[in-house]
Amino acid sequence: xxxxxxxxxxxxPLPVERHNVSDSTDAALTPLWGPVTSLALQNSPSSGLxxxxxxAFLRTLAEVKLAAVRANQELGVLDEARAGAIARAARExxxxxxxxxxxxxxxxxxxxxxxxxxxxxxxxSRASQLLPDTAGLAVHPNDHVNRSQSSNDVYPTAAKVxxxxxALEVASVLRRLARSFMxxxxxxxxxxxxxxxxxxxxxxxxxxxxxxxxxxxxERFADQFAAAAETLQAVQLGGTALGTGVGAPAGFARLAVSxxxxxxxxxxxxxxxxxxxxxxxxxxxxxxxxxxxxxxTLFKQSQDLRILSSGPxxxxxxxxxxxxxxxxxxxxxxxxxxxxxxxxxxSFSIRAAATAVGMAIAAGEPDYNPxxxxxxxxxxxxxxELAAVVLVFADKCIDSLHWNRSRLAELTARPFDSLIxxxxxxxxxxxxxxxx
Numbered sequence: 001x002x003x004x005x006x007x008x009x010x011x012x013p014l015p016v017e018r019h020n021v022s023d024s025t026d027a028a029l030t031p032l033w034g035p036v037t038s039l040a041l042q043n044s045p046s047s048g049l050x051x052x053x054x055x056a057f058l059r060t061l062a063e064v065k066l067a068a069v070r071a072n073q074e075l076g077v078l079d080e081a082r083a084g085a086i087a088r089a090a091r092e093x094x095x096x097x098x099x100x101x102x103x104x105x106x107x108x109x110x111x112x113x114x115x116x117x118x119x120x121x122x123x124x125s126r127a128s129q130l131l132p133d134t135a136g137l138a139v140h141p142n143d144h145v146n147r148s149q150s151s152n153d154v155y156p157t158a159a160k161v162x163x164x165x166x167a168l169e170v171a172s173v174l175r176r177l178a179r180s181f182m183x184x185x186x187x188x189x190x191x192x193x194x195x196x197x198x199x200x201x202x203x204x205x206x207x208x209x210x211x212x213x214x215x216x217x218x219e220r221f222a223d224q225f226a227a228a229a230e231t232l233q234a235v236q237l238g239g240t241a242l243g244t245g246v247g248a249p250a251g252f253a254r255l256a257v258s259x260x261x262x263x264x265x266x267x268x269x270x271x272x273x274x275x276x277x278x279x280x281x282x283x284x285x286x287x288x289x290x291x292x293x294x295x296x297t298l299f300k301q302s303q304d305l306r307i308l309s310s311g312p313x314x315x316x317x318x319x320x321x322x323x324x325x326x327x328x329x330x331x332x333x334x335x336x337x338x339x340x341x342x343x344x345x346x347s348f349s350i351r352a353a354a355t356a357v358g359m360a361i362a363a364g365e366p367d368y369n370p371x372x373x374x375x376x377x378x379x380x381x382x383x384x385e386l387a388a389v390v391l392v393f394a395d396k397c398i399d400s401l402h403w404n405r406s407r408l409a410e411l412t413a414r415p416f417d418s419l420i421x422x423x424x425x426x427x428x429x430x431x432x433x434x435x436x
Contacts, residue, residue, distance in 0.1 A: 032101045034121035034141060040114035044105050049377055051102035051115060057376060058102055060161040060264075061119050062094035064154055064237065065145060067259035072147050075249045081135055082144050085127035098122060106377040111370050112155035120145040148248035148256075150240040152278065152368055157237040159372045160283070161264055166383040167229035167287055173390045174222035174294070180398040181215035188403060193318060194411045204415045207403055214301060221294040228287040233268050235260070236277035242367045243274030281361045281369040288379055291386055292354035295347035298390070302340035302347075305397070309337055317407050322400035339397040346389045353382035 031037075051058060066087055073083035092098065101122045108114045120141035127139040139145065146154075188207040195205035237260060238253020240246050245253060253270055261268040271277035311317035327336030356378040360371035423431040 032098065032122040032125035033103075033118055034125070036110075036114065036117035036141075037104060037121055040104055040108050040110050040118070043109040044114075048105045048107065049381070051104050051106060051118065052099045054106065054162075054376070054380060055096060055099055056165070057106075057158065057162050057380065058099065058119075059094045059096070060158040060165075061115070061154070062090045062123075063161065063263050064158045064260060065119060065123060066090040066094065067237070067256050067263055068147070068149050068154075069145070070259045071252050071256040074255060075252060077249050078144060078147055081131060081137055082127065082139050085130040085139060086123055086145055088130055089123045089126035092126065093119075093123065098126065107373045111151075111373050113151040115373065116146070116149075116151035116154050117141060148238070148240070148252045150247070152241055153236045153239040153243075153274075156277070156281070156369075156372045157235040157260070159376050160232040160235050161260070161266065161268065162376065162380060163284070163287055163383070164229045164232050164266055164268075165264075166380060166387070167225045167232070167290075170291070170294075170383055170387045170390070171222040171225040171229070173387050173394070174218045174225065177390050177394040177398065178215040178218035178222070180394040181211045181218065184398060184401065185209070185211035185215065191403060191405065191408065192412050193403070193408050194415055201415065203417050203420070204412055207408075217297055217301075221290065221297065224290045225287075225294075228283075228290050231283045231286055233266065234271045234277065234283075235268055236271050236274045238270065239274035239278060243276075243278040245274070275367075278368045279364065279366070281364060281372070281375070284357055284372075284375045284379065285361050288354040288357035288375075288382075291379070291382060292351045295350035295386060298393070299344050299347040302343040302393070305340045305401070306337045306344075309401075316411075318404055318411065320402050320404050321397060324396060337397075339393060343389050343393050346385050350382045350386050353378040 069078065069083050069086045069090065072078035073080060073087075078086075102118055104114055104118050106115075110117075123145045124139040124141040127145070128137075131137050131139070185208040188211065191207040192204045193207050193210065195202045235257060236243060237256050238245060238248055240248050253274070257268055257270045305319060305321060308316055308319040309321045321337050321340070323335045324338055326334065327338065328334040357375050360374045360378075361369065363369075363371055419431055419435055
């Protein structure tokens with residue numbers, strides 16, 4: 001175990017030793033991480049969501065490091081040999097290698113510093129291995145890997161890249177869902193259903209318009225996710241401590257963010273004001289709020305489908321959902337709307353995540369919001385859940401549903417349309433008296 005007294009002075013070589021961690025698979029590894037990671041492991045709970053459980057986040061952290069090391073080399077603050085080794089190590093991590101070398105909880109003691117140092121230490125150890133023995137060089141996690149950076153600008157930048165990708169993924173699957181609804185609208189052109197208000201019979205509604213409305217709201221949310229992603233594309237990399245840029249050479253921020261855009265393939269850009277970016281994390285809130293509202297709408301749609309397909313004897317029975325699996329372990333032949341039920345339940349945790357993100361944003365400090373780890377730990381899994389259930393909703397439910405036309409004909413025999421027309425001629429009271 002590494003104690004506080006065993007922390008390394010600047011420039012010391014990294015120790016390579018075994019550490020006690022909760023997962024027995026780690027015990028067989030030769031750790032690439034160093035003392036800061038070890039201390040964070042000692043001081044954090046042995047359970048919970050780990051960095052290695054979020055490989056997409058490890059990828060973005062490595063991409064930020066790759067962008068930074070390229071800028072450092074170009075600006076002459078890092079030698080070619082070390083820069084090349086760090087860049088290769090970062091690319092390996094971005095490609096999914098050494099994932100077990102990131103045992104920290106996402107919400108760990110030390111917050112973003114522990115996570116940033118876990119990455120720095122692993123990259124430093126791996127880069128040192130990649131340097132030829134004849135070079136007589138070593139790579140230090142702070143002096144070289146973290147050059148021109150701070151945990152305060154690295155972590156939020158990586159979080160934003162992660163969330164931008166996830167937001168765009170959700171937008172993509174929502175457009176897929178919209179296409180499924182539009183196909184249903186086309187297939188049921190000319191079919192009428194009985195609309196209801198306050199759960200009482202009302203007027204005829206075209207089935208095609210019902211599904212077109214479903215498609216429009218899915219497209220609308222896809223646009224909102226894309227807009228939220230655009231907001232998060234402004235990053236504070238190069239701001240180092242509190243957005244001041246202290247410790248980074250002139251031009252680093254512009255060059256590092258340009259590198260990040262090239263590496264990720266995303267239109268990342270420097271924040272208009274890095275001080276603002278450090279102090280205010282409202283961009284997270286825009287995305288979280290969009291996810292919560294989308295999840296609420298999906299819940300509403302899934303409930304509508306469950307109600308309209310209720311039965312087969314004691315319910316409305318207007319809509320027929322695909323029969324995917326048994327719905328009961330005791331009632332033979334019972335089939336339930338399993339996919340709409342899943343979508344509805346998934347919406348709970350997604351909306352809860354948005355609440356947690358709102359609290360994390362509000363709990364910022366005067367000059368910096370330290371709660372990005374809490375945002376990543378809650379919002380990233382929620383967005384993954386949202387994308388997953390929307391895709392299944394489209395593939396397993398919407399694509400295969402159909403309407404029970406004989407039941408629709410039965411229920412549409414006496415709508416209020418004709419009474420409305422009669423009232424225009426004879427008056428509301430007269431028609432109401434005749435139809436009472």
